[in-house]
Amino acid sequence: MHKLLKDDPGAQMVLLGNEAIARGAIEAGVAVATTYPGTPSSEISLNFFQMSQECDLYFEYSTNEKVALEVAAATANCGVRSMCMMKHVGLNVAADALMTLAYVGVKGGLVVLTADDPFMFSSQNEQDNRYYGKLAGLPVLEPSSVEEAKDMVGKAFDLSEALQEPVLFRTTTRINHSTAPVTLGPIAPRKTKGYFQKNPMSYVTVPAVSRTLHVKLLKNLDKALELSETSPFNFVTGKGKWGIVCNGVSYGYVMDALKDLGIGDRVQVLRIGFSNPLPEKKITAFLQSCDKVLVAEEGEPFLEEGVRSIAQGAGLTLPIRGKAPELFSRLYEFDPGMVRKVIAGYFGIDYAPKAKLALTDIPPLPQRPPNLCAGCSHRATFYEVKQAAEGKDVVYPTDIGCYTLGFLPPLGMGDFLICMGGSTSTSCGFSKASDQKVVSFIGDSTFFHSGIPGLVNAVFNNHNFTLVILDNGITAMTGHQPNPGVDMSLFNLGGYGRISIAEVVKALGVQHVSVIKPYKVRKSIEAIREALDFKGVSVVIAEEMCALFAKSVKKAKGKPFMVGDKCKNHRDCVNLLGCPAFYIENDRVKIDSAICVGCAVCAQICPENAIVPMKS
Amino acid sequence: MSDTTRLIIVAVGGQGNLLASSVLGEAALLSGVPFRMSEIHGMAQRGGVVESAMVFGKAESSIISDGEADLLVGFEPVETLRALNKCNPETVVITNLTPLPPFTVAIGKGVYPPIETILGLIRGKVRKLITLDATALAREAGNILAVNMVLLGALAQSGILPLNVETIRKAIGAKTKPAFLEANLKAFDLGVRAAA
Ligand code: SF4
Ligand code: SF4
Numbered sequence: 001m002h003k004l005l006k007d008d009p010g011a012q013m014v015l016l017g018n019e020a021i022a023r024g025a026i027e028a029g030v031a032v033a034t035t036y037p038g039t040p041s042s043e044i045s046l047n048f049f050q051m052s053q054e055c056d057l058y059f060e061y062s063t064n065e066k067v068a069l070e071v072a073a074a075t076a077n078c079g080v081r082s083m084c085m086m087k088h089v090g091l092n093v094a095a096d097a098l099m100t101l102a103y104v105g106v107k108g109g110l111v112v113l114t115a116d117d118p119f120m121f122s123s124q125n126e127q128d129n130r131y132y133g134k135l136a137g138l139p140v141l142e143p144s145s146v147e148e149a150k151d152m153v154g155k156a157f158d159l160s161e162a163l164q165e166p167v168l169f170r171t172t173t174r175i176n177h178s179t180a181p182v183t184l185g186p187i188a189p190r191k192t193k194g195y196f197q198k199n200p201m202s203y204v205t206v207p208a209v210s211r212t213l214h215v216k217l218l219k220n221l222d223k224a225l226e227l228s229e230t231s232p233f234n235f236v237t238g239k240g241k242w243g244i245v246c247n248g249v250s251y252g253y254v255m256d257a258l259k260d261l262g263i264g265d266r267v268q269v270l271r272i273g274f275s276n277p278l279p280e281k282k283i284t285a286f287l288q289s290c291d292k293v294l295v296a297e298e299g300e301p302f303l304e305e306g307v308r309s310i311a312q313g314a315g316l317t318l319p320i321r322g323k324a325p326e327l328f329s330r331l332y333e334f335d336p337g338m339v340r341k342v343i344a345g346y347f348g349i350d351y352a353p354k355a356k357l358a359l360t361d362i363p364p365l366p367q368r369p370p371n372l373c374a375g376c377s378h379r380a381t382f383y384e385v386k387q388a389a390e391g392k393d394v395v396y397p398t399d400i401g402c403y404t405l406g407f408l409p410p411l412g413m414g415d416f417l418i419c420m421g422g423s424t425s426t427s428c429g430f431s432k433a434s435d436q437k438v439v440s441f442i443g444d445s446t447f448f449h450s451g452i453p454g455l456v457n458a459v460f461n462n463h464n465f466t467l468v469i470l471d472n473g474i475t476a477m478t479g480h481q482p483n484p485g486v487d488m489s490l491f492n493l494g495g496y497g498r499i500s501i502a503e504v505v506k507a508l509g510v511q512h513v514s515v516i517k518p519y520k521v522r523k524s525i526e527a528i529r530e531a532l533d534f535k536g537v538s539v540v541i542a543e544e545m546c547a548l549f550a551k552s553v554k555k556a557k558g559k560p561f562m563v564g565d566k567c568k569n570h571r572d573c574v575n576l577l578g579c580p581a582f583y584i585e586n587d588r589v590k591i592d593s594a595i596c597v598g599c600a601v602c603a604q605i606c607p608e609n610a611i612v613p614m615k616s
Numbered sequence: 617m618s619d620t621t622r623l624i625i626v627a628v629g630g631q632g633n634l635l636a637s638s639v640l641g642e643a644a645l646l647s648g649v650p651f652r653m654s655e656i657h658g659m660a661q662r663g664g665v666v667e668s669a670m671v672f673g674k675a676e677s678s679i680i681s682d683g684e685a686d687l688l689v690g691f692e693p694v695e696t697l698r699a700l701n702k703c704n705p706e707t708v709v710i711t712n713l714t715p716l717p718p719f720t721v722a723i724g725k726g727v728y729p730p731i732e733t734i735l736g737l738i739r740g741k742v743r744k745l746i747t748l749d750a751t752a753l754a755r756e757a758g759n760i761l762a763v764n765m766v767l768l769g770a771l772a773q774s775g776i777l778p779l780n781v782e783t784i785r786k787a788i789g790a791k792t793k794p795a796f797l798e799a800n801l802k803a804f805d806l807g808v809r810a811a812a
Binding site: 012014121144145146174177178179180181249251252253255256335336337338353354355356357358359361362363364365366367368369370371372373402405409410574575578580582583584589594 | 729
């Protein structure tokens with residue numbers, strides 16, 4: 001049985017934050033879960049996916065976050081508890097649905113999880129999604145620890161049903177990817193089927209309907225305010241005239257700092273876990289009992305602005321500070337030592353940090369940037385496109401996925417990237433505004449996610465570029481989730497359709513479509529060259545299974561390769577291809593047989609034919 | 617801060633650092649020691665550095681600030697050196713001696729310092745430096761991938777964590793696939809002995 005389905009209340013289990021969240025939803029009787037994979041939220045979905053094969057939970061990987069939310073909006077409006085997970089930028093995609101869903105509301109609980117990523121461990125920006133709660137007029141809950149995250153998810157479903165509104169559940173990377181012992185609770189029965197009670201005057205958002213729905217939303221928000229005032233998620237600990245207001249992981253850093261500084265008896269802490277709408281009365285009472293207040297929150301000054309405005313409304317003039325050059329930054333992630341230092345400075349506490357080591361004598365160390373895997377077919381495709389485009393002045397818009405790493409040397413393929421699906425549409429712009437050739441890249445999952453509309457645009461408006469679709473048969477970056485092009489029989493799963501990218505592209509009216517096998521270097525270069533010469537929109541589909549995925553489903557290529565005696569040491573393989581299986585020993589290129597997957601691409605580009613399969 | 621012990625583990629993606637930390641988490645659960653840990657996922661795994669932080673004892677945070685690790689375990693020498701900013705003069709450092717030069721070295725964008733230089737730079741700065749060739753010991757144990765188990769052995773032997781050797785052995789039993797159990801335990805024992 002899946003470990004998160006264990007019906008053993010009171011038992012302790014070591015869980016990753018994302019597992020704890022999935023478990024919390026199971027305990028709350030979630031019956032439908034939808035997502036588009038995105039770090040740091042991915043493991044929540046992975047666990048739902050696995051569990052859905054063992055019980056009557058419905059789970060799906062949807063084509064994008066907007067679709068995922070729309071599916072869950074419908075199920076929740078049949079009265080079925082539903083959850084929709086995404087990374088922070090995913091909510092931008094789903095935002096269109098979210099804003100109006102807030103008007104329509106839900107019947108069964110709907111929890112929308114947004115996993116924010118301060119410091120951008122694996123994201124393109126560090127937006128603070130608490131503002132989405134404010135923008136949509138929806139309640140926001142924020143846990144401070146793994147244990148709390150599990151319990152809070154259940155309460156989020158209750159809250160959603162009490163208000164008949166979706167609830168935003170906002171985590172950050174350090175909740176999603178922290179691990180701690182968690183105590184299991186009982187699993188509520190799942191209600192998997194409901195009923196959709198028709199009522200067009202509440203559900204069909206034509207202007208006349210929406211005008212009344214907006215009134216209803218504001219009423220619900222007033223109710224939410226009352227619940228926020230009395231919520232156990234907004235609580236005060238400690239006593240004293242100094243105050244600290246904090247949320248999320250900052251709460252833990254603050255509590256550790258008070259202990260380390262020995263000022264637990266002089267500081268009151270207001271932890272805000274229900275952060276939209278802010279509990280005005282509770283905050284006013286807190287401010288009235290303090291002489292001086294510090295707001296400790298990662299990201300934007302969401303709490304700070306709220307607290308200051310509440311103070312203004314109550315006529316309070318005590319100092320309230322948070323973000324400032326000498327206090328907290330709006331950039332990046334917080335850490336315990338930094339929070340301790342700011343608290344000590346703000347309240348004038350003497351404190352000597354641990355002696356740091358003098359590290360000035362350490363020489364510059366070689367960097368270890370992330371890299372496309374050995375044998376990754378994207379590397380081969382990038383190399384081939386580069387060869388085919390030789391001598392041309394080319395702009396390379398790229399997209400979100402493993403292949404984004406192609407912008408690093410030695411390949412250097414990738415010039416512009418803003419969001420999922422952006423490569424197809426920005427290519428339209430580049431090809432209009434510049435005489436440069438435009439060749440853009442997109443992965444299979446990203447193509448389905450939001451690449452298609454850009455391509456539709458390109459065909460309709462008769463733009464001029466080549467789109468290379470890097471189809472490695474899986475959503476690789478986030479950990480091998482399926483997408484609509486994936487052959488699900490590889491997972492031994494039935495009951496799925498499968499969509500051919502080539503057929504879609506042809507059906508969109510693209511006149512020049514070719515399919516290449518990137519491990520076949522010469523043929524691929526030829527096909528790409530032809531595509532580049534085509535005037536108008538051309539598409540090259542590069543089909544080869546992700547090397548890591550191939551290994552995991554036991555479809556890996558053959559023997560590792562080695563560098564033989566014919567090698568003249570000019571290092572074209574290293575300088576042009578840069579497979580990480582290469583290394584230099586005694587000034588000669590070698591191949592690490594433990595890493596090489598035997599794709600044979602390097603063997604084809606070596607002009608001396610020096611790279612050959614290893615004899616077993 | 618004496619009722620907490622802070623451990624940083626650094627490794628190159630694929631060296632099994634996440635399994636090592638989950639074994640320690642399991643051992644802490646078995647011993648009733650509170651703990652929290654935090655890992656980096658995502659991009660870093662494509663051959664980059666993977667770092668995990670574990671805080672044992674009474675603390676709310678799951679990450680460790682610069683200078684605040686009591687113990688640093690490095691699965692790769694240059695990565696051990698790179699993580700030295702997490703240490704202070706009281707830190708104990710355990711490192712594997714087998715280098716895995718980053719790809720940047722192969723393309724001439726950086727120089728891998730000699731092992732002796734690396735060790736010399738660490739040795740004078742921290743309380744104690746324990747070195748072992750975990751890669752060779754893993755091979756000796758019959759599973760070249762058991763570098764993580766060897767280092768766990770050395771870690772257990774250092775006596776700094778509030779966990780004992782027997783509990784960690786038990787936790788390895790709980791977290792290891794049966795086919796690898798014997799080699800993993802052997803690797804662990806070799807690590808214990810090497811650090812003694
Ligand atoms: S995970 Fe797959 S797609 Fe991603 S870099 Fe590795 S081989 Fe390439
Ligand atoms: S055959 Fe060459 S390019 Fe392919 S994985 Fe091995 S070393 Fe890398």
